[in-house]
Amino acid sequence: MRDGSPTVKRNRGERDRLVREGVLVPDENPALFRFSADYVFTSRSLAAGVVIDGNSNGGHWQENPAATRKLSEHSGPLTRLEVEAAMDAYDRYQQSGEHAAIFDTFGEPRDFWVRSTRERPNRIYPTKPIVGFVQNKTQLNGGWGQKTDAAARLHNAGYIIVEADNAPVPPPERYDHLANNADRIRLCARNYYVEPARENGAAKVAIRASDLSRDMGLRDAFPAICSALGGEKFQKLANVPAPAHTLPNPSSSTVFTYQFAALEGHQIMTLQPTTAMPATTNLILYGPPGTGKTYATAWEAVRLCLGDAVAETLSNNRDALMAEYHRLVGEGRIEFITFHQSMAYEDFVEGRQPTTGSDEGEEGTSAGFRLETVPGIFRRIAKRAETGLGKKAISNRITTEGRQIYKMSVGFSRDAGDQELFEEVIEGGYTVLDWEDIDWSDPRYEKAEEILKTCEAQGKIEGPVSLQSGQVSITDTFRNRLKAGDIIIVSKGNRLIRAIGEVTGPYEYHPRPEGRFGHRRDVQWLWHDPAGVPVTEIYDGNFTMRSLYGLNNARLNIPVLERYMNSAITEIDADVEREAFVLIIDEINRANISKVFGELITLLEPDKRLGQPNALKVHLPYSRDEFGVPANLHIIGTMNTADRSIALLDTALRRRFTFRELMPDVDELRRALTTRQLDAGNLDGIDLCKLLLKINERIEYLFDREHQIGHAYFTSCRSRADVEDVMRHKIIPLLAEYFYEDWSKVAAVLGDGDGTNGSRVLEARRLAAPAGFSDDELGGDKMRWSVKASFDFSDFAA
Numbered sequence: 125m126r127d128g129s130p131t132v133k134r135n136r137g138e139r140d141r142l143v144r145e146g147v148l149v150p151d152e153n154p155a156l157f158r159f160s161a162d163y164v165f166t167s168r169s170l171a172a173g174v175v176i177d178g179n180s181n182g183g184h185w186q187e188n189p190a191a192t193r194k195l196s197e198h199s200g201p202l203t204r205l206e207v208e209a210a211m212d213a214y215d216r217y218q219q220s221g222e223h224a225a226i227f228d229t230f231g232e233p234r235d236f237w238v239r240s241t242r243e244r245p246n247r248i249y250p251t252k253p254i255v256g257f258v259q260n261k262t263q264l265n266g267g268w269g270q271k272t273d274a275a276a277r278l279h280n281a282g283y284i285i286v287e288a289d290n291a292p293v294p295p296p297e298r299y300d301h302l303a304n305n306a307d308r309i310r311l312c313a314r315n316y317y318v319e320p321a322r323e324n325g326a327a328k329v330a331i332r333a334s335d336l337s338r339d340m341g342l343r344d345a346f347p348a349i350c351s352a353l354g355g356e357k358f359q360k361l362a363n364v365p366a367p368a369h370t371l372p373n374p375s376s377s378t379v380f381t382y383q384f385a386a387l388e389g390h391q392i393m394t395l396q397p398t399t400a401m402p403a404t405t406n407l408i409l410y411g412p413p414g415t416g417k418t419y420a421t422a423w424e425a426v427r428l429c430l431g432d433a434v435a436e437t438l439s440n441n442r443d444a445l446m447a448e449y450h451r452l453v454g455e456g457r458i459e460f461i462t463f464h465q466s467m468a469y470e471d472f473v474e475g476r477q478p479t480t481g482s483d484e485g486e487e488g489t490s491a492g493f494r495l496e497t498v499p500g501i502f503r504r505i506a507k508r509a510e511t512g513l514g515k516k517a518i519s520n521r522i523t524t525e526g527r528q529i530y531k532m533s534v535g536f537s538r539d540a541g542d543q544e545l546f547e548e549v550i551e552g553g554y555t556v557l558d559w560e561d562i563d564w565s566d567p568r569y570e571k572a573e574e575i576l577k578t579c580e581a582q583g584k585i586e587g588p589v590s591l592q593s594g595q596v597s598i599t600d601t602f603r604n605r606l607k608a609g610d611i612i613i614v615s616k617g618n619r620l621i622r623a624i625g626e627v628t629g630p631y632e633y634h635p636r637p638e639g640r641f642g643h644r645r646d647v648q649w650l651w652h653d654p655a656g657v658p659v660t661e662i663y664d665g666n667f668t669m670r671s672l673y674g675l676n677n678a679r680l681n682i683p684v685l686e687r688y689m690n691s692a693i694t695e696i697d698a699d700v701e702r703e704a705f706v707l708i709i710d711e712i713n714r715a716n717i718s719k720v721f722g723e724l725i726t727l728l729e730p731d732k733r734l735g736q737p738n739a740l741k742v743h744l745p746y747s748r749d750e751f752g753v754p755a756n757l758h759i760i761g762t763m764n765t766a767d768r769s770i771a772l773l774d775t776a777l778r779r780r781f782t783f784r785e786l787m788p789d790v791d792e793l794r795r796a797l798t799t800r801q802l803d804a805g806n807l808d809g810i811d812l813c814k815l816l817l818k819i820n821e822r823i824e825y826l827f828d829r830e831h832q833i834g835h836a837y838f839t840s841c842r843s844r845a846d847v848e849d850v851m852r853h854k855i856i857p858l859l860a861e862y863f864y865e866d867w868s869k870v871a872a873v874l875g876d877g878d879g880t881n882g883s884r885v886l887e888a889r890r891l892a893a894p895a896g897f898s899d900d901e902l903g904g905d906k907m908r909w910s911v912k913a914s915f916d917f918s919d920f921a922a
Contacts, residue, residue: 202258202281204241204315210257211240211249227253229262236266236275236293239284241315242323248290251275271301279303282311284340292341305526309352312340314362318382328383329364334376347523347686350374370434374521377434377448404730404755408712410763411786413858414834417762418710420786422449425458425706428758440799452706455683456661459505460708463715469722472500474746497747499658502724505707507657508684509754510734511691512703521690522626522650524611524682529675530601531667532557532612534623535641543654545641546614550623550652555612556641557602557671559595560585563633564603564643572600598672602643603631606672611689612647613675618666620656624688625649650689655749662688702756712761717774727753728780765830766862788820788835796839806922808844815847815920819855822873823862831862848915851885856911867909875919884916 216222233250240247251274252266265273275285280303285293295302303311313331316339321329333349336342342349350373352358359366364382405428409417419442426448427435438445452458461472469475476495499507513521534549534556535542549555560583568574576596579589589596606612606627614623629646636642659667662685663675687703718725723742731738733755741752761781790804790813797804797812804812820832837854841847856870863869867886871877874885888907 202255202277204281204319206258207238207254207278207281207283208240208242210254211242211244213257214249214253215244223257226257226260226262230256233288234266237286237288237290238275238278239286239290241283241320243320248286248288251278251285254278268296268299268302276302279308280311282308282315284312284316292339294341306348306352306355306357309336309340309342309345309349310358310361312336313353313358318362318364322384326384328381330379330381333374333378333380337376345525346376346378347374347521347682348525350378350380351521351523353380370430374523375451404733405758405760406728406730406781407759408761408763408781408783409786410765410783412788412830412832412834413764413766414836415786415788416792416834416836417764417786419836421708421710421760421762422446424760425449425708425758426452428704428706429457440795442799454681456505456508456681456687456705457703458706458708459501460710461501462710463712463720465714465716467715467720469720470500472502472720473722473724474499474503474744476746502707503744503751504658504661505705506751506753506757507653508661508687509702509705509757511651511687512705512754512756513687513690521686523686524677524680524689526609527626528605528607528610529677529680529685530606530610530612531670531673531675532614533669533671534614546622546654549647550649553646553648554629554644555614555625555627555647557598557643558641559599559643559671561635561639561642563635564599564631565633570604572596572604575599575603594671598670599643601672601674602645605674606645611685613662613685614652615659615667616656618669619659621659621662622654622656623649623652624685626689649692651691655747702754704756704758705754706758706760709759709761711764711767712777713763714767717777721777724751724753725776725780727751728759730755733757787829788816788832790816790835793835793838796835797841800842802842804838807841807847809922810844810847810917811920811922812838812841812847815917818875818920819873822875823859826869826872827862833858844917847917851915852911856885867907871909883912884919885912886910887912 213223214227217224217227230250230253233253236251237248238251238254240249250266252264255274255277256262256264266275267273268276268279270276271280276299279285279295280301282303285295287293295304297304313336317329317331317336331353333346333353336349336353337345350369354367354369354373358364362382364384367380367382369381370377370379405424407424409420409424411417423435423439423445426438426445429452430448435445438448449458453460474497477498478493479496532555535545545556560579562578562582564575569578572591576589576591576593579585579593579595583589583595585595591597608627608629610627612625612627613621614625616622625647627645628648632644632646634642634644659665662681664679664681721728726732727740727742730736732740732753734741734752735755739752741750743749744751759781793812793816794804797807805814816833816835816838823832833855837850838847841850856874859870859873860867867888871883871886871888876883876886886909888909891906891908893906
């Protein structure tokens with residue numbers, strides 16, 4: 125086999141594979157290879173394509189009569205090149221009738237189709253003729269039921285089975301012989317992305333998680349896709365180096381990029397994100413109203429979370445940016461709060477709130493109420509930021525896919541020995557269940573009915589017993605339904621969670637001297653916090669008092685749960701950047717900053733954050749917990765300078781924040797309208813840029829620069845009527861407030877002078893003195909001002 129030119133050939137990948145597997149070995153002639161053993165080809169053209177780089181139609185190649193393997197003896201998984209060669213043959217059959225002896229026997233396709241991995245005029249092929257051609261068979265089943273059936277063989281070879289309209293067909297879950305989960309994702313990614321790119325001579329290939337999910341017809345599988353694409357198994361399967369990837373990961377938008385390298389010296393590497401996270405940010409955006417401060421905070425928050433490169437691609441697409449912003453809010457990585465005059469430390473950091481009902485369940489009762497320490501938004505997001513994932517955790521993350529999630533109680537939070545029991549199970553690597561002190565290890569207890577019989581005969585709990593009784597149903601769940609790999613969330617009362625773990629072992633009975641909590645399952649604890657965090661961090665309501673029950677995934681915040689699950693993964697590099705979290709404080713200057721932040725104002729400084737050289741912690745006044753601010757928690761504030769002067773802001777806050785001014789910007793106005801195919805310089809004959817500039821010049825002259833009108837007031841305008849509406853209902857009332865109802869100044873800003881000669885927006889009528897008043901008694905003319913029904917924008921004509 126010669127090492128011919130050109131180097132990029134359709135079947136070159138198959139030749140390279142045969143070299144790697146030792147089927148082809150160097151010949152005495154350095155330009156050739158020879159076969160070390162018999163090798164079966166499905167067609168002469170494929171043999172020619174592999175053996176001589178495709179520079180032959182295969183017509184002069186003859187089968188080896190001395191070969192020990194025959195074409196009909198095809199065994200093992202199908203290869204991509206075999207399947208694609210069969211598709212080539214099927215195309216020729218439809219065009220010229222070639223290979224009719226095989227293809228005619230299958231008749232018209234009916235049930236199952238397969239999608240080609242190559243770009244073709246028609247990428248959909250019937251499964252049975254394709255597999256029949258590869259196997260040289262004319263009789264076989266086309267479905268999934270047996271491992272040798274056509275759809276099953278193609279599925280296990282990494283092909284996507286589709287409907288006649290190319291819509292992916294979900295494989296049946298009941299068949300164990302079908303590839304699934306990460307294995308299937310890796311096979312499809314190799315076949316439909318990596319190998320076609322190699323065939324086309326590309327230097328690299330990029331795979332977006334959402335594209336692969338769409339191609340395969342998967343739903344809510346982005347964590348599994350990203351985990352599969354980032355792992356070493358895929359690198360070995362597809363013979364690619366470790367990829368670069370965008371952040372966030374996992375996400376539908378995550379893109380994995382693989383550089384094709386020479387085989388010699390190729391090593392499997394660990395996954396490295398391509399986006400470095402920024403240093404701690406304390407930023408306040410300030411300026412007059414309508415200058416886009418709130419929108420700018422969304423962009424800054426997304427930039428901090430995803431990195432500059434990703435955010436830059438969203439900078440000119442407001443809808444895409446806000447979609448990403450809302451996704452990050454849903455994942456708990458961005459929080460938004462508006463300060464007001466009544467905001468207090470107890471709202472922001474932590475405080476005491478009266479609580480009624482039993483802590484172990486709403487069904488319980490308690491006399492009166494009790495005061496509970498409740499974390500505020502700042503403490504909640506700070507705790508969340510401590511679970512931010514580093515590079516290693518991102519690339520090796522544990523996901524919830526294929527796992528059932530359970531809520532479980534370990535002890536009773538108000539019992540004297542609860543803390544000791546909790547510490548015991550965490551240190552021991554297991555969880556325990558109370559109920560009847562009976563050994564359920566016997567295999568007959570795999571049936572709930574047998575548990576019921578034994579409870580009736582030996583149980584110590586009083587009252588009638590049924591399959592629905594806790595000692596039966598919960599024991600059955602703990603012993604039989606809870607599987608290895610499932611996730612348990614350990615509650616602290618009904619309002620907090622304090623541990624998350626993965627079940628790793630079967631049921632065991634370990635009796636204890638006190639006769640309780642003898643039922644045990646081994647658990648790998650993924651996260652724990654004795655103080656607990658609010659259950660609403662991961663679930664859309666409080667838990668119930670039932671000891672063990674499955675949770676509805678639709679009510680779980682899966683991204684936040686998975687972040688807690690992976691937060692214990694340790695990094696080789698102690699200084700590795702972790703996922704960013706952002707707290708946005710709107711109208712930060714409207715609250716009493718010293719009152720709201722309290723002693724935490726010192727902890728905001730970047731060098732005082734956790735993990736930094738001068739890290740500080742304080743003891744919080746209500747919970748007495750030790751608390752510090754993580755370095756990956758960024759704070760962005762906004763301040764409307766028309767509400768309160770920046771000079772009046774707390775000096776301690778000013779020293780700890782960077783300030784960025786946002787002023788009215790006609791260029792931003794032009795860009796905003798241009799994205800909607802509108803011209804800010806000529807919107808129905810109105811030059812909006814000129815209008816904005818002229819109004820602000822007059823405001824600055826009559827009042828100050830901090831009370832100008834922002835460009836955002838006009839960015840949504842599409843017509844002259846919209847401009848009039850903004851002027852009538854937003855600009856004029858705002859100006860009236862600025863000038864304390866001095867309408868002569870409002871008129872001056874709008875260019876109407878005294879409102880009597882050639883009024884454009886406002887008009888004035890001199891009031892006659894009422895009976896009993898002399899004309900000069902009240903010091904001059906009195907005017908009645910009104911807003912005109914129609915505005916004259918001739919001074920701002922385009």
